[in-house]
Every structure is written in structure tokens, then in C-alpha cells.
Amino acid sequence: MLSPGEIEDPQITSEQLLSLKSDIRIIDMLEELAHKHCPSQFQDIEAGGKVSKSNEKALAFRDEGRKMLRQKNYIKALLAFTQSVSNAEDQSEMLGLAYAGRAEVLFERGYFTECIQDIERAMQNNYPTDLQAKLLEKKTLAEDQKPTQPPRRYHDDIPTLPHPNPKIPCASQQVDIQKDQFGGKHIVANTNIEAGEIIAVEKPYVVAIGTKPSQRYLHCHECLELCYNLIPCPNCRTTLYCSDKCKNTARDSYHYNECDLCQFDFNELLSVKTVLKGLKQLIDGSENGQFDGAVYKSDRYEEIQELQTNKEKRSVRDLFEAANEACIIDHFLAKYSDFFSKTQISSERLKELLFHHYFNTTLNKISVEKTKKNSIDTEFHEVAEAIYAFSSLLNHHCYGNVTPVFYGGTLVLKAARNIKSGESCTLTYRNFNFAEYPKLVRSHQLWKLYQFTCTCEACENNWPIFECLNSGDVEKYQKLVEQIKTALSPASLDVGGILKILLKKVKEFSASEPTKVDVNVKRIFCDLLKFNGNKIVDF
Numbered sequence: 001m002l003s004p005g006e007i008e009d010p011q012i013t014s015e016q017l018l019s020l021k022s023d024i025r026i027i028d029m030l031e032e033l034a035h036k037h038c039p040s041q042f043q044d045i046e047a048g049g050k051v052s053k054s055n056e057k058a059l060a061f062r063d064e065g066r067k068m069l070r071q072k073n074y075i076k077a078l079l080a081f082t083q084s085v086s087n088a089e090d091q092s093e094m095l096g097l098a099y100a101g102r103a104e105v106l107f108e109r110g111y112f113t114e115c116i117q118d119i120e121r122a123m124q125n126n127y128p129t130d131l132q133a134k135l136l137e138k139k140t141l142a143e144d145q146k147p148t149q150p151p152r153r154y155h156d157d158i159p160t161l162p163h164p165n166p167k168i169p170c171a172s173q174q175v176d177i178q179k180d181q182f183g184g185k186h187i188v189a190n191t192n193i194e195a196g197e198i199i200a201v202e203k204p205y206v207v208a209i210g211t212k213p214s215q216r217y218l219h220c221h222e223c224l225e226l227c228y229n230l231i232p233c234p235n236c237r238t239t240l241y242c243s244d245k246c247k248n249t250a251r252d253s254y255h256y257n258e259c260d261l262c263q264f265d266f267n268e269l270l271s272v273k274t275v276l277k278g279l280k281q282l283i284d285g286s287e288n289g290q291f292d293g294a295v296y297k298s299d300r301y302e303e304i305q306e307l308q309t310n311k312e313k314r315s316v317r318d319l320f321e322a323a324n325e326a327c328i329i330d331h332f333l334a335k336y337s338d339f340f341s342k343t344q345i346s347s348e349r350l351k352e353l354l355f356h357h358y359f360n361t362t363l364n365k366i367s368v369e370k371t372k373k374n375s376i377d378t379e380f381h382e383v384a385e386a387i388y389a390f391s392s393l394l395n396h397h398c399y400g401n402v403t404p405v406f407y408g409g410t411l412v413l414k415a416a417r418n419i420k421s422g423e424s425c426t427l428t429y430r431n432f433n434f435a436e437y438p439k440l441v442r443s444h445q446l447w448k449l450y451q452f453t454c455t456c457e458a459c460e461n462n463w464p465i466f467e468c469l470n471s472g473d474v475e476k477y478q479k480l481v482e483q484i485k486t487a488l489s490p491a492s493l494d495v496g497g498i499l500k501i502l503l504k505k506v507k508e509f510s511a512s513e514p515t516k517v518d519v520n521v522k523r524i525f526c527d528l529l530k531f532n533g534n535k536i537v538d539f
């Protein structure tokens, strides 16, 4: 794909482009430039060929899986067999063999329920007749052992909102959506909210799984739940689900045409999913009813379409990248799918929507994480990126008062400290917090990624970075750290108990510049809140 750097044209400024007024004129002009500088870019992508399912590739992954299984490297074996499953042609004997290989790994690790499911899938997919008796023996063994399988949970039960807001069903009635000329839409507390209280429980509109094997081959691409025996899309070799239910939901809402793009090795793109899902809702006359402005819904396209884009503040590079991506997707959908005949949407309209959602998804996407708690430190691993209609409305603060906790793809927002009535509820975008990053670095990054100048207390009052803050009561803090270490030791895992102690301390924070101890206590408190959400479960 042509990179924006290759096309920088000193003759064009973003002001000139934006003065063209309509998006399609901007896109057309940039498309013309792209053709001038790189006339063969579509052919270059096509030359890579349609990367369809291939039994040859599936066999290579199966061989790798068997090798890893012999070496007792179970996680690598699992990843290789899942890639064999995703590459094998639908209903082929190879698919049956791939499932059977994975069943072997699952059996070894004590995942008997999943093992039985995979054996049944192998039998439904032309598993060789002469090998069936042995596989069924394994199934009997797995059934015998199934009752001994301990529950292994990726996260606790998803919390429910104690008092849902009638105007914003995913949020607490303690918050409202407000709008001003500086920060646009934002979320404001309409009453005092105490640290630890739930502000929202929201499902994503769309998600795009990461590209690493540990992301792509271990989580459902629709609901993001951890799953060790994913099932494939029957057509493309990149997309996998935890169940037929998720597979059908994805197919019916956006994957019906995304699948045609996946065959060209485009990574799953939030903008494309949003446009396809949104158009489907609009064409179907949205089962959620027309947008009336009275109720803010997380699963309705209108809310997503309205999210901010900052298009008028974008650089030529950004405008170019958005236009180029829109033209490429348009070209591939036109040539390799039935999108245009099925939807009756014009190419211009599609490009405009892709252009709009390129900006609106890059600006509003939230990274879905799983964590691993190592005593007082926490490791964070990204699983996917997702768009949330309500949670995207929280503005940034360099010492935010809300923290996100993920349960699969569901995002639970909790107060990270006390929030006063009338105060904005804020997140710290990409963890650009004042204690770790000097103001200059934060300002630069926030402008580059989000096109705004932060005016939070930390920025306005030049709060110093961690090393230069007042210490606070270090002696008490050291005692607390010892308590936390004991509470989190495997012998006496007592997260609830230690959270209560931390909560008391967090509630005592004053509104002024925090001390080193305050910053550390808040960080540990927020990390511990994540303890109930997505965890890394060792296979």
C-alpha cells in the first residue's frame, strides 16, 4: 500500500483540501494524486493474490502442531493447530484432521469439554474412517475425565449497573452527556460519585482483533472472549469465532462483505466494520428504531456516526491516508464482492463513509486489554481495538478519574477516585499521565493523536513528573505495600480485602497536587480493579 510519505506534495495544504468543502471532492483530488505517484498500487495488492484457504498450508501448520505437541510445547501446538483449522478448506478431510490434532492438545492440558467439541467437529468434517475408532476412544476418555475439569475463567461475572440511566441505558443515572465549545461532548457527574463505583457497563459496537497469534488465535473475533478451540469462518482464513452464535452474528452484521476483503490479507479494520454494520442497520431500518435524540444507545449506528472526527484539524498526511484507504476498500469491494448490487450504495457514498469513519474510529478507538497481576505490578496486553458509543465520550485528563476494566469485550467504567457533582468524568488516553510523561511530551502526543491542547489541572498548574512530587507518608505506604504483597500471595489471595483498604485511602485524596504516595496508591487501586476483568490464563 502506498505510504503517505511517498505522496507529500508541497503544493497542497490541508486548508486548501478542506476548502473543497465536500468530502468526495477531497477524496477525488487525493485519489488523482495517488494515481499520479503510484499508478500500480491496486495491482500491487492484487498481485499478492487472493489468499484463500489452502489445505497445503493447513497441512504445514498441522505438522508444526504435531511437532510442538511431541515437544510438549502446548501453547505453540495449540496456536499451530488453530491456524491449521483456519486454513483448511471448509468440510475437507484436512479440517477434520486439524480439529483432531487440536483435540489431542486440549486433552493433554485437561480441557476435556473443548476436546470433546473438537472431536465432534472432526467427525463432522470427513475425518478419515480408518482413524475414527481411535479418536472416539479419546472422546470416551475425555468424557470420563470431564467432571474433573476445574473451572478456568477468563474473567469474573460482568457486573451490572445498580441504577441504569433511563436516557443512557449503558450508563449510571449519576452521569449525563453534556456539550461545550472546548471539549465537545463529554460526561459529567450529576451527583457525587465515590471511588470504585460503576459508571457504565457497555458492549462494543465493533471490535478489531490484533494481528499477533496470541491475540488472533486465542480470542473470539466477535465477542473477544478467550477461547482455546475457535471455529473458522467457512470462507476466509483470518476470522475465527468461539461459537456458531458469534459466527452468525458477525456474518449477518458486517462480515458478509468484510470476508471478501479478508481474502486479500487486509487486517480487520474498525472503519470498514463500522461502515458495513452501519449500512446494514440503516438498510434494515434498524431494529432499534429511529434516532430520536432522547435515548443514547450503544448498539445504534447514529450514535457512532456522530462521534467526533476532528477532520478540520487533520494534516495532509492524515487526509491522504483516509482517502487512500477509502479508495482501496471501494476498489476491492467493487471487484470482488456483491456489496454494490446488494446495498444499492454508490461508490461515492461508500468512499465518503469510509473517509468519515477512518477519522472517527482512529480518534475514538479504545484498546481492549487483559492483565496479569504480579504482586504489586501489573502486566497489560492488548487483545483488540474497539468502538464504544458512550465510553468514547469521556474526555482526557492527565490524572483521569475513571478507569476502564474489560470483561471479554464488555467495558466497565469505574470511578478511580471520588468525583464531585458537576465534575467531568475523564480517562487518561493511552496512559499519557502527568506523573510519567512531562507536559511537553503529553502535549505533543495528544495533539498528534487527538488534535487538542489539554487544559486539565495537571497541565494548567504544571504538576511535576513523579520524581519531583512531594513524597507523602512514605512509612505508611511501605507498610501498605507489604500488606498488598501478603494479600496477593497465592497462599492468601485476598483481593477484596486489600481493595477495601486501598479504597479507604483513595477516598481520602485531596483535590490538590497529588503526592508520590497518592499516585502509587491510585495506580495500584486501578490495577486491582482490573483483577476481576480479563486475565491472562496460562494454557
Ligand SMILES: C[S@@+](CC[C@H](N)C(=O)[O-])C[C@H]1O[C@@H](n2cnc3c(N)ncnc32)[C@H](O)[C@@H]1O
Pocket (backbone or CB within 6 Å): 182, 183, 184, 185, 186, 307, 308, 310, 363, 364, 392, 393, 394, 395, 396, 397, 450, 451, 452, 453, 454, 455, 456
Ligand atoms: C474520544 S473523543 C472524546 C469525546 C469528544 N469530546 C466528543 O465530542 O465526541 C476525543 C476528542 O475529544 C476532545 N477532547 C478530549 N479531551 C479533551 C480535553 N481535555 N480538552 C479538550 N478537548 C478534549 C478532542 O477533540 C479529542 O480528540
